[in-house]
Amino acid sequence: MGTIIKNARIIAPGGKIILGNLKCEEGKIVSISQEELLPSEKDTIIDGKGSYLSPGFIDLHTHGAGGYDFMDGTVEAFLKIAEMHAKHGTTSLLPTTLTSTNEELYSTFGIYKKAKVENKNGSNFIGLHLEGPYFSFNQRGAQDPKYLRSPSPEEYTEILGSTEDIVRWSLAPELDGALDFGRELCRRNILPSIAHTDAIYEEAIEAYKVGFRHITHLYSGMSTITRRNAFRYAGVVEAAYMIDDMTVEIIADGVHLPKSLLQFVYKFKGPDKIALITDSMRGAGMPDGPSILGSVKDGQPVIIEDGVAKLPDRSAFAGSVATADRLVRTMIQVAEVPLVDAIKMMTETPAKIIGIDRDKGKISIGMDADLVLFDENINIKMTVVNGSVVYNDL
Numbered sequence: 071m072g073t074i075i076k077n078a079r080i081i082a083p084g085g086k087i088i089l090g091n092l093k094c095e096e097g098k099i100v101s102i103s104q105e106e107l108l109p110s111e112k113d114t115i116i117d118g119k120g121s122y123l124s125p126g127f128i129d130l131h132t133h134g135a136g137g138y139d140f141m142d143g144t145v146e147a148f149l150k151i152a153e154m155h156a157k158h159g160t161t162s163l164l165p166t167t168l169t170s171t172n173e174e175l176y177s178t179f180g181i182y183k184k185a186k187v188e189n190k191n192g193s194n195f196i197g198l199h200l201e202g203p204y205f206s207f208n209q210r211g212a213q214d215p216k217y218l219r220s221p222s223p224e225e226y227t228e229i230l231g232s233t234e235d236i237v238r239w240s241l242a243p244e245l246d247g248a249l250d251f252g253r254e255l256c257r258r259n260i261l262p263s264i265a266h267t268d269a270i271y272e273e274a275i276e277a278y279k280v281g282f283r284h285i286t287h288l289y290s291g292m293s294t295i296t297r298r299n300a301f302r303y304a305g306v307v308e309a310a311y312m313i314d315d316m317t318v319e320i321i322a323d324g325v326h327l328p329k330s331l332l333q334f335v336y337k338f339k340g341p342d343k344i345a346l347i348t349d350s351m352r353g354a355g356m357p358d359g360p361s362i363l364g365s366v367k368d369g370q371p372v373i374i375e376d377g378v379a380k381l382p383d384r385s386a387f388a389g390s391v392a393t394a395d396r397l398v399r400t401m402i403q404v405a406e407v408p409l410v411d412a413i414k415m416m417t418e419t420p421a422k423i424i425g426i427d428r429d430k431g432k433i434s435i436g437m438d439a440d441l442v443l444f445d446e447n448i449n450i451k452m453t454v455v456n457g458s459v460v461y462n463d464l
Contacts, residue, residue, distance in 0.1 A: 071112040072100065073457060078118030078443065081125070083418075083432050085410035092123065094439035097456040102435060118443055119464065121451050122409075125417040125431050126161025126440030127394035130238070130319060130424055131199060131286065131347040133166050133363075135354035135393070140165040141365035143177055148185030152192025154355045155348075156460045158393035159450045161440035162194040162430060164238060166349075168364045169202035169217035172229070179233040191460050194440070196426060197237030200229075201286070204241040204248060205266035211291040212363055212381060212388035213266060214370060221251040230258060237424060240265035240286040243277035256281035261424065266291040267306055274309035278316060284423060285310050287349055288318040288335060290326055290387070311338050317423050319345040323392035324400040325378040332405035341411040345420040346397040351389035353379050363388045399448040 072095035080088050080102065093101040093113075101107055109115055133139055136154035138147035148165065155163055167178055179198070186195045203217045210218060221241065230236065238261040241248055252262040264277060265286030270293065274282075285292070285306065293305030310318050320327055320335055326349075327335070335344060348354060353361045353374040361379060362369040372379045372388040379388040394416055401412040421431025429438045439457035443464070444450050453461040 071095070072110070073114045073116065073439075073454070073459075074107050074109050075116045075118050075123060075441070075443070076107070078121055078123035080123045080433055081410060081413055083434055085414070087122075087410070092433070092441075094441075094454070094457045097439050099433065099435055099437050099439050102433065116452070116459075116464070121443045121445055123433070123441060123443050124413045125433055126442050126453065126455065127159045127398070127416045128420040128424075128431060129155065129160050129163040129193075129348050129394055130345055130420045131166050131201075132163050132350045133168065133389060134352040135350050137352055137356055139352045139362070139365060139369065141168055141170060141174060141178060141369065143174070143181060143365060143367070145181055145185045145188060148181060148195070149189055149192060152189050152195065153460075155393065156192045156453045156455065157450065158355070158395045159442040159444065159453055160193045160394045161442065161453060161455045162196045162426070164197055164199040164424070165195060166199040166201050169205070169213045170364070170368065171217070172225075174365065174368070175200075175229065176232055179235065182235055192455070194455060196424065198233070198235045199238040199240070200236055201240045201265065204245055204251070206242045206244070206268040208268050209242070209266045209291045209293065211266060211386050212370060212372070214364070220245040221247045223247070223250070226251055226254070230254070236260055238263060242267035242269065243282055244269040244273045249276065249280050252277060252280045252282055259425075264292070264306055268293050269306050270296070271304035271306075271309050271312070274306050275313070278309070278313055283315065283317060285316060285318045287326070287347065288320050289331060290321065317343045317345065317419070319347045321349045321390050321392065322346045322397040322400050322405070323377065323390045324404050325376065326387060326390060329404050332401065336401075336405060336407055336411075341414045342419060344415045345423055346394070346401065346412075346415045348392045348394060348397065349390050350392055351379050353391040354393055356391070395444065395448045395450050402448070
């Protein structure tokens with residue numbers, strides 16, 4: 071029993087768009103053709119009606135959606151977030167934590183395991199992303215300052231030993247002990263990512279040498295050119311461009327970064343080194359008004375307005391309320407990036423960054439059947455996860 075999607079504009083590897091048909095069986099893509107695919111009696115036929123068919127969107131950094139946060143401490147929160155993001159084209163995501171107590175962190179690990187088993191109607195969970203608590207106080211943004219500290223081997227060894235689901239950890243590399251921690255993450259095949267940092271350029275270079283290959287939400291919570299004792303120093307922003315192999319992620323909601331910066335990042339890093347991320351909190355997919363960043367119990371009050379979450383005093387953004395379709399739409403309509411490049415930054419590039427590109431991120435025979443159908447304005451018409459339709463608006 072398989073599924074055939076016919077009459078779709080398929081976004082194939084290499085940026086080719088072909089009008090054709092695709093078949094998937096047992097969660098894998100088994101056939102792609104511009105000719106008609108002959109169905110068996112048990113096959114389901116879906117008419118794409120000329121919509122674009124792309125790989126499913128992959129979000130490497132999200133905290134929540136639909137009124138729920140991954141720090142809420144419930145399986146329901148995980149499942150509802152996955153379902154909301156699937157409605158917007160995301161087929162794989164990294165549940166992301168905030169700085170918190172270690173008790174909350176350990177609780178989240180256990181809930182993730184349960185939710186992953188029960189998740190049948192939403193985006194795939196592809197591992198956990200820990201954001202903090204090893205951050206610079208000056209670049210904390212909306213992270214709760216009372217939890218910020220430098221990494222200690224005793225603490226992070228215990229955390230790492232408590233779960234095998236962590237695939238990424240964001241931290242400030244200039245902190246005492248951070249480089250040794252980065253080495254340990256690399257040894258465990260966990261991606262260390264530079265974030266909420268006051269590092270100067272030279273410190274970023276040292277971090278890269280020990281394995282920090284990615285930068286969390288470029289421009290948000292990080293150093294640029296500063297003066298110390300009258301001398302100028304380049305920062306992490308400059309290092310992102312100077313290090314050719316460094317990958318970056320951007321919150322392409324049109325608010326965190328304006329058109330000029332979206333175009334600047336695209337011009338100098340290119341679609342092979344950029345991942346689009348939502349960094350969404352619970353307000354994604356919800357109306358404007360008061361909300362909470364982090365868990366319902368211990369999170370910070372925020373307000374949603376102007377298409378973004380802000381601290382109540384409006385001194386800083388507090389995470390986005392974007393969904394993946396909005397990111398792609400913004401890159402095309404605001405940053406004037408070609409469709410195929412915008413899609414690549416939401417699919418193939420994040421898959422490579424997190425190391426799942428053998429199975430996800432491209433429409434090719436043998437790849438996972440994670441697919442999304444959308445129209446000219448990136449309105450999602452259907453989302454397919456592991457060969458199963460989890461959202462249908464055709």
